[in-house]
Amino acid sequence: MMAKSNVIKEPLSDKILLTFIYVILFAILIVVLYPLIYIVSSSFSSPQAVVAGRVWLFPVELSLKGYTAVLSNPRIWSGYYNSIFYMCAGTLISVFLTFALAYPLSKRTFYGRSLIMYLIIVTMIFSGGLIPYYLTVKSLGLIDTRWALLLPQAIAVWQVFIAKTFFQETIPEELNEAADIDGCSDLRFLWSIVLPLSKPVVAVLALMYAVTAWNAYFDALIFLKNVNLYPLQLILREILIQNSVDNSMMVDVRTMEARQGMKDLLKFSLIVVSSLPVLIIYPFVQKHFVKGVMIGSLKG
């Protein structure tokens, strides 16, 4: 662009357009960022400041009351524990199954590959719908067990495409053929050659599955009745959306107004606490996510 000899001067219209773009993007930046900042700031403010609406950018009357109330609730702890379990176990299962499906499908010499691909794509464009899905899971005896959140949504077709494309691009068929001639079995090749080369795609798959698992609530809503198995999102739903706050979180709050302030403050703190795991991994995730979206979309 910055060629030495023939630099072409930017015309005025281009400068105007560029300024316009900067202004718009800056506005977008603020619109996206402001609600996030507002929530974090509110969560560190006092209940009085929150209910009176005195928080607008920075925390007002710095306090941790919201957090102490959130952390003193045993149901939130149990939800947190459950969600971490579902996230870890679910991600392990999902990544394994996705890998086990995508790797054979990435090999051109794998007989039956196009038939299987076809069967998988069909499930992308047609499904039985909610009721048959529910009845199937029920007939498998998974209702009200932890398996109900681990198995029915274990494989996302999109991730299979991402992994398959990755294998096709990174692992040359010739390498496998060479290994074949040397008498190396498929599994051994997979274990000692493919797996070490696949770290980036495993990271992408794991992050995508982990975030989905952490944020999901629908399957828990339809499959779980036992409160002890509830993931965090279902407990969040009760507190944040159905507005049911139990009294254990309302210690030494007497007046109606203080009660209301506490309730609101609690919500802000809860939002922060529940988004923490995703927030912590976000900077790492971001790079891989971009990569994942790119592999999956451009070639899949």
Next chain:
Amino acid sequence: MSNMTHVPAAGGLQAEPIRRTIRSEALRRMRRHWQLYILILLPLLYFILFKYVPILGVQIAFKDLSPKQGIWGSPWVGFKHFEAFFNHPNFWILIKNTLFLSLYTLAIGFPAPILLALMINELKNGLFKRTVQMVTYAPYFISTVVMVSMILLFLAPRIGVIDYIRTALGLESVNYIGDASMFKTIFVLSDVWQYMGYSAIIYIAALAGVNPQLYEASKLDGASRLQKIIHIDLPSIMPIMVLLLVLNMGQLLNIGFEKVYLLQNPLNTSSSEIISTYVYKVGLVQANYSFSAAVGLFNSLINLMLILLANFGARRATGSGLF
């Protein structure tokens, strides 16, 4: 299928005659990859159990499910449940709400990331560009429950930010969440807020792959920035736009249950009740399985038709479809 297979296989298989029928070729390849077939067994079992068994289960839409006899043993009743749904007083409201909500989402939510990507692409690599990208992706990671509670908090008539701005300007406070006519706009705008940045990634990646010589040539020809965007950038992301449009069309009636359901309240159901929330309430809450399975099947069939139609249209228009 491919011509990469004429490599001598290991061991005794080498003794096989050169002339192979297709069947023995297939057998040979299957034998060669027997470990991979074992590997793929579990994922295939998953698809059978959780995808294909439910597809067979749609038969209950044509039956009266009795708990004793199960899905397969229940008596057939033909199109009874479909007729009941078509004659249901809520039928047209549901169709209208669902279609309107998804078309509205598509109309705003589809172009927004494209515009964002085109604008980001104009920025020089640097701190501002990285910040814009990093910040706009972030809301994607917020869970639906948290997203909805944020909407409720921000729009609340008492503590909500919007309400403060209104009262500060001397306007009366409005209960947006309780206003049925506001529901769809709230849904769509919050969707754009949450997904615009993430959806833009694909386009940004495609734009990064444009041949720089094209830009140089256009510069020498005296093209303005806007002309460059219209004649180079847009055509280069066109294939992805078509692809995503086809995919989105296929999901038209499938619009997310999760967010709509959480945003619903008794005041806005006239505008917020869509097919998926209705199926959930009638089917799982009221245990009216067969009827709501019929509603769900109707939904799936319309989706299938839409995606095939969109794919056909995309093929006609651009020569490339999704399948």
